[in-house]
Amino acid sequence: MTKEKEKYLIDxxxxxxxxxxxxxxxxQISSNSxxxxxSSTKFGAEPNTQVSLVDSAFPGMLxxxxxxxxxxxxxxxxxxxxxxxxxxVFDRKNYFxxxxxxxxxxxxxxxxxxxxxxxxxxxxxxxxxxxxxxxHLEQDAGKSIHDLDPSNTYVDLNRSGVALMEIVSKPDxxxxxxxxxxxxxxxxIMRYLGTCDGNMQEGSLRADVNVSVRKEGNKELGTRCEIKxxxxxxxxxxxxxxxxxxxxxxxxAGKSIDQETRLFDTKKNETRSMRSKxxxxxYRYFPDPDLLPLNLNKELIENIKKNxxxxxxxxxxxxIKDYSLTVYEANVLVSEKEIxxxxxxxxxxxxxxxxxxxxxxxxxxxxNEKNISISQSLVTAKKMAQLVDAISSGIVSGRTAKEVFExxxxxxxxxxxxxxSKGLQQKSDPKELEKIIEKILSDNKDKVEQYxxxxxxxxxxxxxxxxxxxxxxxxxxxxxxxLKDKLxx
Amino acid sequence: xxxxxxxxKHVSKLARISVDEKKIDDxxxxxxxxxxxxxxLNELNTDKVKPLSSILNEPLRSRKDEINDGKIRDKxxxxxxxxNEEFFVVPKVIE
Numbered sequence: 040m041t042k043e044k045e046k047y048l049i050d051x052x053x054x055x056x057x058x059x060x061x062x063x064x065x066x067q068i069s070s071n072s073x074x075x076x077x078s079s080t081k082f083g084a085e086p087n088t089q090v091s092l093v094d095s096a097f098p099g100m101l102x103x104x105x106x107x108x109x110x111x112x113x114x115x116x117x118x119x120x121x122x123x124x125x126x127x128v129f130d131r132k133n134y135f136x137x138x139x140x141x142x143x144x145x146x147x148x149x150x151x152x153x154x155x156x157x158x159x160x161x162x163x164x165x166x167x168x169x170x171x172x173x174x175h176l177e178q179d180a181g182k183s184i185h186d187l188d189p190s191n192t193y194v195d196l197n198r199s200g201v202a203l204m205e206i207v208s209k210p211d212x213x214x215x216x217x218x219x220x221x222x223x224x225x226x227x228i229m230r231y232l233g234t235c236d237g238n239m240q241e242g243s244l245r246a247d248v249n250v251s252v253r254k255e256g257n258k259e260l261g262t263r264c265e266i267k268x269x270x271x272x273x274x275x276x277x278x279x280x281x282x283x284x285x286x287x288x289x290x291x292a293g294k295s296i297d298q299e300t301r302l303f304d305t306k307k308n309e310t311r312s313m314r315s316k317x318x319x320x321x322y323r324y325f326p327d328p329d330l331l332p333l334n335l336n337k338e339l340i341e342n343i344k345k346n347x348x349x350x351x352x353x354x355x356x357x358x359i360k361d362y363s364l365t366v367y368e369a370n371v372l373v374s375e376k377e378i379x380x381x382x383x384x385x386x387x388x389x390x391x392x393x394x395x396x397x398x399x400x401x402x403x404x405x406x407n408e409k410n411i412s413i414s415q416s417l418v419t420a421k422k423m424a425q426l427v428d429a430i431s432s433g434i435v436s437g438r439t440a441k442e443v444f445e446x447x448x449x450x451x452x453x454x455x456x457x458x459x460s461k462g463l464q465q466k467s468d469p470k471e472l473e474k475i476i477e478k479i480l481s482d483n484k485d486k487v488e489q490y491x492x493x494x495x496x497x498x499x500x501x502x503x504x505x506x507x508x509x510x511x512x513x514x515x516x517x518x519x520x521x522l523k524d525k526l527x528x
Numbered sequence: 529x530x531x532x533x534x535x536x537k538h539v540s541k542l543a544r545i546s547v548d549e550k551k552i553d554d555x556x557x558x559x560x561x562x563x564x565x566x567x568x569l570n571e572l573n574t575d576k577v578k579p580l581s582s583i584l585n586e587p588l589r590s591r592k593d594e595i596n597d598g599k600i601r602d603k604x605x606x607x608x609x610x611x612n613e614e615f616f617v618v619p620k621v622i623e
Contacts, residue, residue, distance in 0.1 A: 071593050078598035086614040087604055091597035095604050107593035128581045135544055137618040149579075183621060193615035196604070321542055326581040331588040 045164050047214030048255060051287045055255040058283045059263075060218060060248065061172075061210035062275075064225060065203050066235040067179065067243040068111045074178055074202035075102030075145065082241045086195040094200040096140035101329055108202040109333065111234040112152050112176050113343050115204055118228045118350055119171050121156025123340050129176075129330040132322045138181035138194050146205075148324040151175035152333065158208075158228070159352060160220040161370050169221055170209035179203050198242075204235070210249065210260065215276035222246070222272050223374065227351050231376050245270045250282045252290065261286070262296040266303050266310055278303040282310045354379055362391050371399060377414045384420035389427040397427060401441065405448045417451030418444070426454040433514055439463050467514040469521065472505070475513070476521055479504045490526060498522065531560045 048055040073080055076093035093100045116123050128150040131143040153174035160167045181199035183192050206225065212218055226237035226244060237244050251263035264282060269275045281303075286296055301310040326332075349357070351373045358369040358379075372395070373379045385394045402423065406416060426443060429435045435443060435458055443457050458464055466472060479501060480487055490497040505518050536555050540547045547555065601614070610617040 072595045072597075077591070077594060077596040079595045085601075087601045087616075089598045090601070090604050092600075092604075093597075104588060104590045105593050106590035109590070133542070137616075137621050184615070185620070187615075188617070190620055191610075191617045192619065192621050193612075194618055195615060321538075323542070328582075331582045331584060331586065333588050 046255075047216070049252065049283055049287050051291050053291050056252045056283070056287050056290075057255050057257070058213055058279065059210045059251045059253065059260060060212040060214075060279060061263075062206075062208045062212065062218065062221065062249070063247040064206045064208075064222070065179075065245045065247075066115075066206060066225075066229060066237075068108050068202040068204060069234060069236055070105060070108050070111065070202055072105055073200040074105055074108050074176065076200055078200070080201050082238075084197055086193075087197060089197040090199065094140070095196055096142070102145065102327075104330070104333070105202065108176065109152070109335075110339075110343060111202075112174060112204055113335070113340060114232050114347065115206075115229060115234045116153030116156065116174050117340075117344055117347055118232045118234075119153070119156035119158060119174065119206070121171055121174065122154035123335065124150065124152055124154055125335045125337070125340075126150060127152040127175075127333045127335075129327045129333070130324045131327045132177075132324055134322060136180065137192060138183045138196070138199065140181070140196065140199065144178050144180065145327055145330070146177035146324075147175035150332075152335075158221065158224055160217065160224055161366075162217065162220055167211075167217065169211045169217075172207040172209050174204050174206045177203050177205055210251075210263075215279050218248075218275055218279065219272050222275070224351070227374055227376075231348055231350050233348075239271055242270060246275060248275055248278055248282075250279055250286070251296070252283050252286045261290075262298050264296065264299055264301050264310070266301050267313065269303055274303060274305055277305075277308055278310055281308060285310065362386065362395070364395065368395060368399065375413070377412060381413050381420045381423075385424045385427065387424075389424045390431045393427045393431055394423070397423065397444075401444055405444075409448075416448070418447050419451075422447060422451070422453055429454055429458060433467050433516075434458060434464055436465055436511075436515055439465070439511065464512065465514040466509050466512050467517055469517060472509075472513055472517055472521055473525075475505055475508050476501075476518070476525055479508070480525060487526065498526075501526075531556055531563055 046057070048057060067080075068074075070080060072078060073091075073094060076091040078091045078094055079089045081089065091100075093102055113123055127147055129145050130148040132146045132148070133143045135142055151173045155173070156171035158169045158171060160169060179198050179201040181194055181196040183194055185192050187193050208221065212221055222244075226235075229235040230237050235243060239245075245268055248266040248269055249263045250266065251261035253259065253261045264286070266278045266282060269278055282301070289296060297312075300313045302313045303310050354373045355366075355369045358364050358372060359366065364372065371378075372382050378398075382395070382398055385398065402413075402416070402418060405418075406413060409416075426440055426447070429443075430437060430440050439458075440454075443454050443463065446452060446457050447454060483501075483504075486497050486500060490501075501522050502515070502518055505513050505522070506515075533552055533556055536547065536552055536559065605611045605616065608616050
């Protein structure tokens with residue numbers, strides 16, 4: 040396939056259009072307390088119980104920065120191969136909203152803590168590098184609840200002041216699939232680093248999606264619209280498809296695109312203008328007088344760099360080298376830290392090829408079916424290793440192992456115990472098998488004659504008979520070997 | 529920067545400060561002269577001067593990542609004009 044053919048294009052009435060996408064991802068920093076106060080960040084607490092006088096913006100309260108959140112931002116920046124800025128400034132972004140008690144969000148504008156970096160995406164047709172524009176620290180807002188009262192909105196400030204990293208990509212993404220790969224890779228890197236749990240259901244990872252379109256081959260960027268606060272990959276993709284189509288239709292009808300903020304309505308599957316945000320881009324940023332500039336010393340950055348864990352790309356290279364995996368297999372196994380840890384624990388003691396096939400085959404199928412993560416599976420790495428060992432040492436056949444596995448995923452029982460209690464061990468005693476085989480051969484003398492006179496296909500019949508008599512427990516390799524010997528004579 | 533009536537209206541809207549229509553002319557005059565005064569600073573060449581965010585020459589103070597605040601819901605909600613047991617209650621805001 041040529042590159043041209045793989046391009047994601049929209050077929051308009053008057054030609055083909057490219058989509059240009061940039062993402063502003065808001066990632067909640069994993070920390071115990073908030074960015075500028077000592078309240079807890081724990082998800083799911085009673086409303087307004089994790090709110091200090093700072094978070095609720097009582098007069099005269101002063102923000103004091105959480106040093107761990109700063110380190111988490113540096114760590115993430117290093118994980119994105121980005122430049123860490125030794126000097127950064129906190130600014131006030133001014134706007135009024137009921138869930139923003141300060142009347143401004145403390146953010147970073149001209150001088151963010153992290154500058155340009157990059158992420159490498161593994162796409163079906165190769166890799167693509169997506170530029171990172173910047174990463175900055177900012178406060179999250181509170182939560183407005185609209186459905187508890189017909190005429191009022193309720194405000195919960197538990198989230199107010201929680202530390203976020205806003206990670207801004209360059210407009211390098213050009214299809215919904217690339218957006219999917221980008222979010223997954225970014226999430227994976229942050230989870231490896233332990234800087235953000237990436238839990239999209241709990242809102243730890245959300246994105247503003249910037250979409251514009253241009254005629255195929257055109258170098259100039261079109262006017263973009265920003266779709267606010269989309270909280271799942273699926274919705275991001277749906278919003279992009281809708282929005283790009285909308286823009287193409289407008290432009291082909293000779294109209295122009297208004298640069299505006301839009302909202303994605305998940306029920307109607309459409310984007311629409313947010314009129315309340317008309318003045319939204321007039322934020323009147325200025326340096327927060329309550330906070331001094333943030334100066335980072337080189338030792339701190341170097342120290343964090345030295346202690347970075349192995350990241351997905353490095354792990355992928357190592358897996359390919361150490362375990363002779365294909366690029367595809369390595370990508371799958373490193374996509375989540377939990378999966379790669381599981382794999383490594385199994386292959387520490389057990390056969391690599393069998394382990395990888397079982398993990399990527401039966402185990403993944405069971406996770407999908409139950410819609411659970413690998414760490415929630417009752418089949419722990421230790422139990423999986425035991426099952427793989429039972430196969431490679433000939434205690435059970437691959438087919439029986441599947442039977443054992445079915446029991447394991449439901450009960451979490453140890454495979455050795457299941458094999459023992461159900462008497463599933465393979466018959467691997469040559470003398471015992473020889474007896475069975477000799478009986479079959481003498482009971483079927485006619486077929487033996489036919490086989491010897493050239494009807495090779497009958498070999499399968501003899502194997503089948505052995506399996507039938509042994510209730511499928513005869514060791515297949517051994518049966519083959521003995522049968523071959525006996526039939527030669 | 530010139531200050532005209534529209535600018536005054538725009539800024540007052542952003543700042544949620546209601547301005548009496550009768551006072552707009554005076555405000556425009558006052559603010560224009562204030563800006564004119566400040567803009568004298570633009571005559572200085574600052575090409576080689578780094579922007580200064582703070583005049584204090586000391587590092588930003590930080591804290592450890594410890595939970596030592598919160599759990600004061602009653603206090604937090606006490607001054608709210610409208611509330612219930614758990615929430616601040618505000619006029620309906622919906623997109």
